[in-house]
Amino acid sequence: MANEFVSRSLDEIRFWSRIMKEHSLFLSLGFSSDDIKLIDEAKQFITVFERIEEQLNRFSVSSDPQQVKAFNNQVYQSVASIWAYKRKVLGLTLRCEVLSNNYPLLIDHTSREAAYFANRLKELNEGKLVPLPEAIIQENVFFLKIMADHAKFIGHLLDPSERKLVDQAREFSHDFDQLMYQAIDLDHMKPESETPALLGQFLDQNRVSVVSLRDFKKTARDLIEACRIKSNIHPLLADHVFREAERFIEIIDMFEGHLQNSHG
Ligand SMILES: [Fe+2]
Ligand SMILES: [Fe+2]
Known part of the structure; x- marks a missing residue:
């Protein structure tokens, strides 16, 4: 301990x-x-x-x-x-x-x-x-908003002529706004919503979106470093938001491990 x-x-x-x-x-x-x-x-x-x-x-x-x-x-x-x-x-x-x-x-x-x-x-x-079930929901509300914000920053700091990337960033922003509200809904339903089945499904769903945002950020970071896209994004900021997505994935893994341990 x-x-x-x-x-x-x-x-x-x-x-x-x-x-x-x-x-x-x-x-x-x-x-x-x-x-x-x-x-x-x-x-x-x-x-x-x-x-x-x-x-x-x-x-x-x-x-x-x-x-x-x-x-x-x-x-x-x-x-x-x-x-x-x-x-x-x-x-x-x-x-x-x-x-x-x-x-x-x-x-x-x-x-x-x-x-x-x-x-x-x-x-x-x-x-x-050790995270309590209640903390699992709240931690996700926190990180989902962080991810939604990142998508908005990327969308607004890309050069407007990078239309495809701007569209992708907007889609991520929408996706994470939805996930965040879904997490808030679950938070309101607690403690009844704190079942292993619901929490497990909640984490799975969040993970799918964070992994795809993480990959998008990685691509953006590599393109910015190689000067292959036009933006106001500092290369270190691109790497910074990528690392924060990785952190969120690690936290989801830890929560899932904990749920499995405590509920067989
Ligand atoms: Fe951040
Ligand atoms: Fe940050």
Whole structure:
């Protein structure tokens, strides 16, 4: 159990610290060049999460759980700070007090990912390692919205002349909006909806769509890297959203494994 706590903590920090570092880069690139203070703040977060990654490298699965717990707390503070920064930038953007090339939905999206990460760290430190059925539905609501947002960002950041890809992105956006509402429907029906059969079917259905979105993102990433399509998408952003889809698939696998274990 102690080992599981350590390995899960390190895994969350490894994945999400890199994500937080990249958000800081994307936010810093979105401002106009005279918004020096906001750009500097974003860059400071790059340093903060790089340091966390360095610290992380000194831990291993055999590390002392107490030290990992303290590290989780430390990382939590940094994630809370970047969350507050993102919400500040969102407010400035929505009030038209700064001009940013980042869509408000993207800024909000990155803040939701920070809130998710912070919450994971809190849960781990509270000893919540195994997902409850209720958490399975809510986690899917969270990730389905994340995937729906990604499809919208891709659709809106592609060059308008990339008509076929824009259409595909729009279809993914619609598909994930539907899946998200379906998940919300299921969430409203809980706890009666928390049967292994319904949860299993729910996860299967989500997986099919996430796998196909993941493949679309992989193709887009490769084409962007090879400069074969026209877009405003930073190559690192293309890779970033691809990794987040992979993460969602891993989480679905973990949930399915858990359902099978607990219900034979
Ligand atoms: Fe992200
Ligand atoms: Fe994302």
